[in-house]
Amino acid sequence: MDGVNSLVDAVYAKEAIVEELRRRVGEEGFRRASRDWHARRRPIPCGMTVHTGVGCSYGCLYCYIYDMGFTGKPQPYPLSGEELALALALNPYVAPGPRGTLLAFGSVTEPFMRETAWRAIEYLESTRRWLGNPQQVSTKTGLKGRLLEKFVEAADPRIDVLVSMTTLRLWKALEPGASPPEERMEFMRRLVEAGLSATLFLRPIIPGVTDREAEDILSRAAYAGVDKVVLGTLRVAEGILRRLRASGAVDMGEIERRLARWPRRGEQLPIYSRDLKEKIALKAREIGFKVLPASCSANIESHRQGCAACRLGPCGDLSRLPPASDREVARLLEALGLKPLKVSVKGLTVEAAIRGGRREAEIASYWIIGLLRRSPRVKAVRS
Template sequence: MRLWMLKERVANELRELLGRGRAAIVAKDSHARRRPRPCGITIHPGHGCPLRCTYCYIYDMGFGIKPRPYPLSGEELAYALARNPYVVPERTLAAFGSVTEPLLPLLREKTLEYATSISRWLRLPIQLSTKLLIDEDFVESLRSADPGASILVSVSSLRYWRKLEPNAPEPLLRIERASIAAREGLRVDLFLRPIIPGILTEKELRELFLAAREAGFSGVVTGSLRVTKSIMERLRAADIPVEVLEKSLRGVKLSERQVPVPDRSTKEAARSVAAEVGLEYLPSACAANVRSHRMGCALCNFGPCGALPRPDPSDVEEFLELLGLKGSASFSEGVIKLVLRRWDKGRARIARVFLSDVYKRRVILRAV
């Protein structure tokens, strides 16, 4: 109830601040509508990216090479998120860096403006992934926005980075520069992504992970490749060895649709080299954000991650009443179960998604 009421209060205050006309426009923005996934809601400080990484999927999504700052101000973004019925203050993970590079010179200030605003108004746990170089000023601003902010330094390969990320800095330099953030007390993890099946060797993993440990990183996160027809063509044209990738895709007809290509054996190798080197291995980016903010989560099969509080069913029932729903709640085997007597589909869905993010647990709904 506290978090729902906090969100309403923030939305009301920001509506007054923005003025009703502007607020009505902002309420239609995608940040006000998108339903967060268990790994959080993606925050877009801009669209498009000039770095043209060979494996990047944003160009297939219609984004160009010219970055454009997102048109909302920091307060407008916070208002859009406060209006999103599924976003929970203090809980919904906010991930920067999905359809652009958040540290591009043109977007860096917007990224910090957004981080400051959503942290101030909604205290969302912030995570940022980048392959550009971090500096003291950036770290200081990010840390003052959110002292628990999680930074992921993306690296795909040491041997092939020039072909895969021709316009990004050298991977070991990315890692070295991120030591500034680790020294200032922020959690930094190496984001090994995308894993292109068959190209990473154990020697390469060890070299990367040793550099990350040296730089004060806490762990390693792995992320799969998502491939489309044009990404495959670009990888071939860049002379990347794609035999193992082709084998994993046998029988798949590639198009503009993104096809995830998990590579279990490289992930297993990463897990074992991380353990050997003394870095924590994490299955997903959100696990780093959850740890960085000392939270707990059991929303997916990779978890549980961190330590989870036990929900009190009577608190849940009070919240249902606040939403105008009648029903009972129980908690067993790590799952919250709701039995609703008065069924309003829309509100029931909001209750289920909101509660699952409040408690970071699965919620099962049944109507009687």
């Protein structure tokens, strides 16, 4: 998907995908897909999140999903694989294709729980087949046996697998349902051995726990062949603080000291962790890791692309940014049904003025991020 035709072609390809999938899933399937949240939600910084299940049984004490109303009794996500691909193709913010919107599987749930693993594999296969977007999955499960084989068969061959680790010693107390850390390490080793991309997701960094174990975790991951790491801050809500305190496993004084203020009801707040991240990043680099600024960066790296869409970047190989001229971008926006008044590609930024409101500006912005991997500065101009 390079050059003028390919940018515009992505729009037409999406229309053709919708038409074909609509025919395949029938009117009832089309209704389910078009009403689904995947057809409407805006991407978040790591890309478009794909929910493979609802709820999670792993019960991590630091997890925010229970404070969002999700339960510990997971169900596979209700759409079929083709319906899910159709929902994403119907989403006006999603650009399809190998150079399109990044897909992130495993948000607000664990994809490879017993109850949802086959659904996750079905979604990886269907989105790969119908949309072809860069895939990333984040997990605390050490896949093995038949599931691992099916996963490797189904997923995008350049998929990035983010394997989360917080502790080696206290996982039974803090992540009671997750795979033991040694199984997660073994999973990463097998991925690397199979030529796939595995990234260590050292998240959340729990002060007094993760920072103390970081060197050990990093060394074991390096031994498994992993050479990329993403570091993530602990975010707390009232329920998380309550559960962590009740566990008796962590130093709550250290966590509370790092909070700018107490979280209000329904609110999540990050703790201060820059010092811990800097210390761990230093150690990681010494061991030979590339320390990436965000999970999307690992997706960009594994797909050998470049991205300069946000201030955390640039990431990956900038020589692989898709070429873009003012005219090409204007044609893309027109093909999306938008009315560009002015477009200007300035290095790593795309400025545009669009006739319309916030929604039109957002659609333009997400396609600029998705297809051009540049930072959008889009202004809506009401007539």
